[in-house]
Amino acid sequence: MTDILKIIKMFLIGPFPQGELGGLAINIILALLTMVSGFVLGLLLVLGRISKKAVIRKITTFIVEMIRALPLLLIVFWFYFLIPLFSGKTLPLFLSAYLSVTLYSAVNQSEIFRAGFMNISKGQWQVASCMGMSYSQCIIHIILPQTLRMMLPSFVGFLLSLFKDTSVISIIGLIDLTQTGIMLSQREPNKLVFSYIVMGGLYFVFCFALSRVAKKIELKQQGCGAK
Amino acid sequence: MNYEFDWQAILSGQYLEWILQGLQCSISLMILSSLIAVAIGVFVTFGNLSTNPLIHFISSVYIELCRNIPTLIWLLFFYYVFPELFPEKIEIALNSSTMLNYWAAIAGLSISSSGYISEIIRGGIMAVPREQIAAAYSLGHSKAHIWKYIIWPQAIRNCFPPLVTRIIHNVKNTSLALSLSVHEIMWATQQIESITFRGLEVTILATIFYLTINFVLSHLASLAEKHVLATKN
Numbered sequence: 001m002t003d004i005l006k007i008i009k010m011f012l013i014g015p016f017p018q019g020e021l022g023g024l025a026i027n028i029i030l031a032l033l034t035m036v037s038g039f040v041l042g043l044l045l046v047l048g049r050i051s052k053k054a055v056i057r058k059i060t061t062f063i064v065e066m067i068r069a070l071p072l073l074l075i076v077f078w079f080y081f082l083i084p085l086f087s088g089k090t091l092p093l094f095l096s097a098y099l100s101v102t103l104y105s106a107v108n109q110s111e112i113f114r115a116g117f118m119n120i121s122k123g124q125w126q127v128a129s130c131m132g133m134s135y136s137q138c139i140i141h142i143i144l145p146q147t148l149r150m151m152l153p154s155f156v157g158f159l160l161s162l163f164k165d166t167s168v169i170s171i172i173g174l175i176d177l178t179q180t181g182i183m184l185s186q187r188e189p190n191k192l193v194f195s196y197i198v199m200g201g202l203y204f205v206f207c208f209a210l211s212r213v214a215k216k217i218e219l220k221q222q223g224c225g226a227k
Numbered sequence: 228m229n230y231e232f233d234w235q236a237i238l239s240g241q242y243l244e245w246i247l248q249g250l251q252c253s254i255s256l257m258i259l260s261s262l263i264a265v266a267i268g269v270f271v272t273f274g275n276l277s278t279n280p281l282i283h284f285i286s287s288v289y290i291e292l293c294r295n296i297p298t299l300i301w302l303l304f305f306y307y308v309f310p311e312l313f314p315e316k317i318e319i320a321l322n323s324s325t326m327l328n329y330w331a332a333i334a335g336l337s338i339s340s341s342g343y344i345s346e347i348i349r350g351g352i353m354a355v356p357r358e359q360i361a362a363a364y365s366l367g368h369s370k371a372h373i374w375k376y377i378i379w380p381q382a383i384r385n386c387f388p389p390l391v392t393r394i395i396h397n398v399k400n401t402s403l404a405l406s407l408s409v410h411e412i413m414w415a416t417q418q419i420e421s422i423t424f425r426g427l428e429v430t431i432l433a434t435i436f437y438l439t440i441n442f443v444l445s446h447l448a449s450l451a452e453k454h455v456l457a458t459k460n
Contacts, residue, residue, distance in 0.1 A: 207295035
């Protein structure tokens, strides 16, 4: 019984108090961190995409479209193998995972932002500038609050998919939930099915809870719209 | 930064062979897994729309399982755990098969996409106004007739754009088959990198490959939307 508890603890936080943090905790931390930094970077990217200067618009559109076409795994490899090639020193595993997932999260969140911006009528921009608001004031006080509220379900949905996608970093050797499962099942082949059930179960519980939250927000918003 | 590109080293002999084999394998993974995913998705949608509560429940559970477990876990499951669930004889036969990783990758990819696809198709069907169906019934059309001439043509138009997005996602996910050492393009780049240390060249190759595939797919999709699915008024 203590054996099973020990394994479940390994899945949740890895060998934490004695060793490095690992397991599910890594996935959660990475997903939250990259969600936040991707949010900021994504906002910058979308501001570039709707910029009045054609050069900036074209460059950001090119970057976003290109990175969106690449699998996350390939972005992770770019950071993991090629940054050391240029800088001469290797990045810590977690940092390179963090940078690559941030980039991935930024381009995807910039698309969510863009969808929200598109839904806001042109008239609002015009009215704001008529009232003497500057471009940045208009974005901060008028456009962003509406976009955030409108796209909240999409952001939660993206957090869900980001959380699932963080499993990819196990391929470069970070000891996250997936890698813990692989290692445990190889060390103790008689617990293979058990460890996969625990691993899948943990992912399922977290993602299912998040997807319910997203659905609830969406229903609440639709209810508000109908009134 | 002073890096000297050496394309000759990776585009010759055995390495070129690996790359070509990788391209072929990647493309076959993409096509097969997308087709199977759409087939399963349509099938599960019918289950989900069924009035029988048991069938509805089973298909809902299936959809939630597909959507809430990462694709990578599905791949690993089909490779490591799936053979274990059979009696010993079949297990040994499966484990000794050299194609196990390829088919495990296809199974994992298509199952994990099928949940999303079935939700998309269900959304497309639900968006068809109920009044039209009621009107068709009262005009005396049969059920099969209504599906063929009223529901499907509109549902396909409704769900085509999100379906394309999902298939492109699935195409990108085929790179995960690397974790089962399926000999696809990412595997080839990793092998060549570990032997020749020409990581930059091969990664650029893989990047160009994915960019091209996605470009072609999204253009085909917009062409199809314009010419085949456009409403003829």
